[in-house]
Amino acid sequence: MLQIHKGGHTLAYKKDTLKNFYRTMVRIRLFEEKVQECFLGGELPGFVHLYIGEEAIAAGLLTEMDKEDYITSTHRGHGHCIGKGAQIKPMMAEIFGKSTGYCKGKGGSMHIADFSVGMLGANGVVGGGINLAVGAGLAAKMKKSGQIAATFFGDGGANRGTVHEGMNMAAIWKLPVIFVCEYNQYASTTPASYGTSVPDVSIRAQGYGMPSAIVNGNDVFAVNEASKIAIEYVRSGKGPYMLEFKTYRVKGHFVGDPEMYRSKQEVQEHFESDDPIKNFAKVVLAKKWMTQKEMDTIHSEVEQEVATAVEDARKDPYPDESELFNDYYVEVGVK
Amino acid sequence: MSEEMARDERVFVMGEDLARQGGIFGQFKGLPEQFGIERVRDTPISETAIVGAAVGAALAGMRPVADMHFADFIGVSMDEVFNQMAKVRYMFGAQCKVPLVLRAPDGMIRSAAAQHSQSVEAWFMHIPGIKVVIPSNPADAKGLLKAAIRSDDPVLYFEHKALFPLKGMVPDGEYIVPIGKANVVRPGKDVTIVSYSMMMNRVLEAADKLAAEGVNAECIDLRTISPLDKETVFESVRKTKRLVIVHEAVKQGGVGAELSACVAEEMIDWLDAPIKRLGAPFVPIPFSPALEGLCRISTDDIVKTTKEICR
Numbered sequence: 188m189l190q191i192h193k194g195g196h197t198l199a200y201k202k203d204t205l206k207n208f209y210r211t212m213v214r215i216r217l218f219e220e221k222v223q224e225c226f227l228g229g230e231l232p233g234f235v236h237l238y239i240g241e242e243a244i245a246a247g248l249l250t251e252m253d254k255e256d257y258i259t260s261t262h263r264g265h266g267h268c269i270g271k272g273a274q275i276k277p278m279m280a281e282i283f284g285k286s287t288g289y290c291k292g293k294g295g296s297m298h299i300a301d302f303s304v305g306m307l308g309a310n311g312v313v314g315g316g317i318n319l320a321v322g323a324g325l326a327a328k329m330k331k332s333g334q335i336a337a338t339f340f341g342d343g344g345a346n347r348g349t350v351h352e353g354m355n356m357a358a359i360w361k362l363p364v365i366f367v368c369e370y371n372q373y374a375s376t377t378p379a380s381y382g383t384s385v386p387d388v389s390i391r392a393q394g395y396g397m398p399s400a401i402v403n404g405n406d407v408f409a410v411n412e413a414s415k416i417a418i419e420y421v422r423s424g425k426g427p428y429m430l431e432f433k434t435y436r437v438k439g440h441f442v443g444d445p446e447m448y449r450s451k452q453e454v455q456e457h458f459e460s461d462d463p464i465k466n467f468a469k470v471v472l473a474k475k476w477m478t479q480k481e482m483d484t485i486h487s488e489v490e491q492e493v494a495t496a497v498e499d500a501r502k503d504p505y506p507d508e509s510e511l512f513n514d515y516y517v518e519v520g521v522k
Numbered sequence: 523m524s525e526e527m528a529r530d531e532r533v534f535v536m537g538e539d540l541a542r543q544g545g546i547f548g549q550f551k552g553l554p555e556q557f558g559i560e561r562v563r564d565t566p567i568s569e570t571a572i573v574g575a576a577v578g579a580a581l582a583g584m585r586p587v588a589d590m591h592f593a594d595f596i597g598v599s600m601d602e603v604f605n606q607m608a609k610v611r612y613m614f615g616a617q618c619k620v621p622l623v624l625r626a627p628d629g630m631i632r633s634a635a636a637q638h639s640q641s642v643e644a645w646f647m648h649i650p651g652i653k654v655v656i657p658s659n660p661a662d663a664k665g666l667l668k669a670a671i672r673s674d675d676p677v678l679y680f681e682h683k684a685l686f687p688l689k690g691m692v693p694d695g696e697y698i699v700p701i702g703k704a705n706v707v708r709p710g711k712d713v714t715i716v717s718y719s720m721m722m723n724r725v726l727e728a729a730d731k732l733a734a735e736g737v738n739a740e741c742i743d744l745r746t747i748s749p750l751d752k753e754t755v756f757e758s759v760r761k762t763k764r765l766v767i768v769h770e771a772v773k774q775g776g777v778g779a780e781l782s783a784c785v786a787e788e789m790i791d792w793l794d795a796p797i798k799r800l801g802a803p804f805v806p807i808p809f810s811p812a813l814e815g816l817c818r819i820s821t822d823d824i825v826k827t828t829k830e831i832c833r
Contacts, residue, residue, distance in 0.1 A: 257582060259578070288615070289614075289615060289617070290613060290614050290615030290617070291615035291616075292615075293612055293613060293614075293615050294613045294614055294615060298613045298614065300614040300615075300617055300618075301617075302581075302614070302617040302618055303617075307578070307581050307582075307618075308610060308613075308614055310606075311605075312601055312605050312606075315574075315601060315602075315605060315606060317574065318570065318571045318573075318574020318575050318577075318578060318602065319574055319575075319577055319578035319581065319606065320578060321571060321574065321575045321578060322574060322575035322576060322577055322578020322579035322580070322581070322582065322586075323578040323579065323581060323582040324578075325575055325578070325579050325584075326578070326579040326582035326583055326584045327582065329534065329560060329561075329579075329584065330583070330584075334582075336578075336582075348570060349570055349571070349574065349601075352566075352568035352570045352571035352574075353571050353574065353575075355566060355568065355571075356565065356566060356568055356571045356575060359566065513616070514611065514612050514615055514616035515611070515612050515650065515651065516651075516653070516675045516749075517611070517619055517673075517674035517675050518673060518674060518675060518701075
């Protein structure tokens, strides 16, 4: 039942697919770098959790899902939004707390959602999104719509009871749900080796009679190949599937995290030797699937896109005070 | 339930022991035969997943009704109730609706002891984003349930366990009790007595006894505790100048505390006597009938307290 999927870069990829992988990863990277810059510059309220170093997972998995499919995300959700097709401008505006944001400034970084692309929300409670995806999978099954749902959690979130209840429920009802563990080594400050009972979370999938795969999460090709198998499996009605992507959280738990629990050297070594975007470039250049120029073009287009999003977000208005009580109940009824 | 499930195929119910048992109090009997076990869905003992999945299904276009077995078990799924169900619509800037009903049988019956007897409704009036209804009789039970199922907002539906065997007139077909509107059940001029759920029945008995002694009590059934229909209560108190609030839940931090604070804050000058609250003492509910009885407000308690401020 458990597959180790390292990815052989053996499949043939269309140019569009390759460009899409690259664009998605660069979008996430540059978006996050800009968010970090704005946060450190004191421009952003609240706090932000960055997805840098984990981009291949969102790019390899989410570009393979349909627009109508559902996902639920975590506090580290910007990459999942972008991967599922959310627009950068309203995302940035939301993080700035502006009225033009996805949630009209009422959600912020940890609660970005775009229901028009099946993105049912990032979630500030670790493990909080798991059962929302189980429910979306249940709805899809009851409506016979052919949609599937995927839910993200980390090696930290894996220890929430919500994961146990959700996996069991999805398994007994054979729901079309992919449980996606982004094993990024740290639950806030706590290393997975300390806080998680097994080195591979996917071992636990066996306890629910669910197939699973361990995948190099920093290799977009491996991610994509494993995702195709998982998506086909759950869409065919066989039940849930678990994907465990091994990756590394390059940035602190949040921007401003003093990171007393690990050395700068550890982070540097990981990022230099195993950056998912560099990994991609190495493969496509060696195989002559893409040229450096093609990648550079995409990079500068995205750079411009992100810069514009920030400029707009800065200029956009904050929500009006009259917004406070809007969007609360659908029916206001008797006061 | 049956009428609403027939009316809208997006409505389904899930919870523990529904399909095979018809619900622990028989409240879902006949539904599995009529609608099948896909729409009357037995769940594992997983309150967290039940509420979480109900929220997710609602976000994905269904209209779930989730049963909590006992109101006491809501605590297991509290994050799903107050961080997910209550907040997602506002937090996501109204991109979604959460048409979800959480049914929660509460209250004391037959010495069920500390973890199966509680009335926890007040916790949920402290949470913006949830509507909380709590019927006192069979007709309202139908009317409020229909309103809750048709609401596009999440509704917590508390149903007192003693309500299940209660007999009473129930209107046929379309009978909807609006959420957020209190009901003046019995008009009177001397004192306002506010209550809800099973205690409302004790209040009406007390009002009969009080009438025999020359005290005309106006009795208000809140029906919904969030949003609270303060105006109906204020209007009554402007007339009677006296207020008694009665509930089965513990008195400390209860619905009565909120309501009396509102009255004191907004219209204290209208009062001719101190506000009185009747609620359970601040202890877990004990098992032995000899002790459990001490936690229960009786008709005579209501009569006695009301007379104290009507002298």
